Amino acid sequence: MSRMKRVYSWLDHRLQLGKPLLEMAEHPIPNRTASWWYVFGSAAFTLLMLQIVTGILLALVYVPSAGEAWNSLNFLNHQLTLGWFLRAMHGWGSNFMVAVVLIHMAQVFLFGAYKYPRELTWTLGVFLLLMTLGMAFTGQVMRFDQDAYWGLGIGASILSRVPVVGGSLVHMMLGGPIIAGATLSRFFTLHVFVIPGLMLAFTFLHVWMVLKLGINEWPMPGRVVRRSTYMAEYHELTEKDGRSFVPGGVWKDAVFSAAIIAAVAVCAVVFGPFGPGGQPDPTIIQTVPKPDFFFLWLYAVLSYLPPNLETPFLLIAPVLGIAALLGLPFYASEGEKSWHRRPIAILALTTIAVSWGVLTHLGTYTPWSPHMDAWSGGPAIPARFLRTASPVEREGAVVFQAKQCRNCHSIGGYGGQRGPALDDVATRLTGDQLIRQVLQGGGNMPAYGKNLSPAEVTALVSFLQTLHPANEPSAADAAQSVTGH
């Protein structure tokens, strides 16, 4: 015992770390802040550590070269004992980290914790969020499969829209005119050295400030932040109604962090690693690349924007968004912290969360994208639509498939969702209206008049006219009953 103590005092005499560490552990926190609401920051930190450890282990096997990356990931997935689990932990850790960082940010915003004197903590936090997203994007590139390839293509095309210097920026990002080995080397450097290094430095400062300035107190309506009096009020609060961080608050952080790691492990075991998908080969066009979930909303936004708004949105909106986040603590550094007295903040957060959720949901099933295989693959038109079909109507069903109508229009629950489902189209359009729609198009539908022969149109329309429920008559031209035609 005494020897241990001697070693400790020898070290501490030189390092001088014992006292500051003890101070940190014992720094007072308000009693009400020792709450389950304050665990997300530490969980994000734990996930960062998890990512670093799993990342180092992955880097032992991963080969950052365009020719070998894909193979080395498949080696990890299929040959190396528990290699798949390592990849799954890193992949799910990344998803959880993005989610936890976003929740942490929302909670900090909701609790007004960015106000004086914690403006800089928030500012660093904004950069940490951007770096987390940067890690997520560069990590997706590490997979170097079709998603990565086309994700890079989309990233490059976004960058190329920057006026004047766009071309040079793309060249810099890709390390040449095309997506190739140099691109992967660049993203490997970013993913493994540059961003993690910056992240660690920023995280250290971020945590340092939290410890030195004290954790945000529980917001109470009417307890207004004023620059002149805040520090004194805060110290009074922690002295009167506070406890020391260890063990008063730390156990909740520890339990939640452990639960998050367990959740990552469960997801990793149950859902397995992400990809790699198909080979990153631009000659393979049978691919439906999709970004990872935190970028899906962008995918949906771009699909719905009118083309002439794309460039302004892509170049101006992120700048405004980041500027708003950075400017927030300086604009509102004093005043109420409680959400009971900040309706605009609540509305803004709700709007952002709901829009993000809706756009992400749309991004997962892409109703605007044609289903390019539906014309030839997948289930045939269900038998109930063809049971009593005449030869012409049956040929019409073949026209429906062969001319790729089904890529945009679903029938029997299968097919594209870009156009309306046609299961009961005959109740909506008469034969003449169907012919006109096929020949001339309209709405978002192109005109097919030049691509179909008259026989094909007639057969197709005669098939479409059978598509109505048995108990519901098909649409009819009211004039027909009068004129007899």
Added chain:
Amino acid sequence: MRNFLAAAALAAGCLLSGCGSHRLRMNSEQPVTRPDQMVSFESLYGKNCSACHGSSGQGGPALDLNNPVLQQLLDDSSLRRAIQDGVAGTLMPAFGESAGGMLTDAQVDALVKGMRARWATAGTMRTAAQMPPETTTLIGNASHGEQLYQMDCRSCHGGARQQVTDPTYLALVSDPALRTILIAGRPDLGHPDWQTVAQGHAASDQDVTDVVAYLASLRSMTPGQPYAAQPQGEQPTATEAAANQPTTAKRKQSTGQATESFKTEK
């Protein structure tokens, strides 16, 4: 506390067993193959054929491939040609890379072999040797074909719903395709094949050729007129009968003789 321990043990057990089974699955799964390297019949058929020909080769809108007679009628080269280059005069598109499609030669071969393995049942044909060949050198006699049609086809196709004499239908199905259906039938729709289509005897090469010639004679120069083709159950009006006239005239021309009985019946 005991409950907690039991729950923890259960959770750990689930985790471990899940872990084990998952690892097995991961190890047995192959990495994603390139689309042009894929030669598994199931995935090729499911991606390229099933939407028209049905997931199990029948019940789709297009020709049923799960038909032993059809599999016997078409030899490997014509099946391969149909997949690779499409079938002219029908809606079957070309799938071979050489014709602008996505399938390599190896993949087309895999499709042909797969269909043979699944849907051709060798040796079950009673009189396979007498089956009319896929193509013929015989000259069709349309008037004899019409007689055969009246005798053997009209009982089903004369009804309002099953008209195959509709010029719109005939414009979308070529002569060889008509011949294929006549010989191989469409068992999924209850259409008989060459052995059972005629009463009392199997249809000969000449019979099939004649019926095809008759149907071909009904083709219109201007198929797909949306208003000329009145639903067959209704009585055509005088104007519509006149509109149908060119078809009949053409039939007269090509067959050389018109059958009054058919016209009056119609």
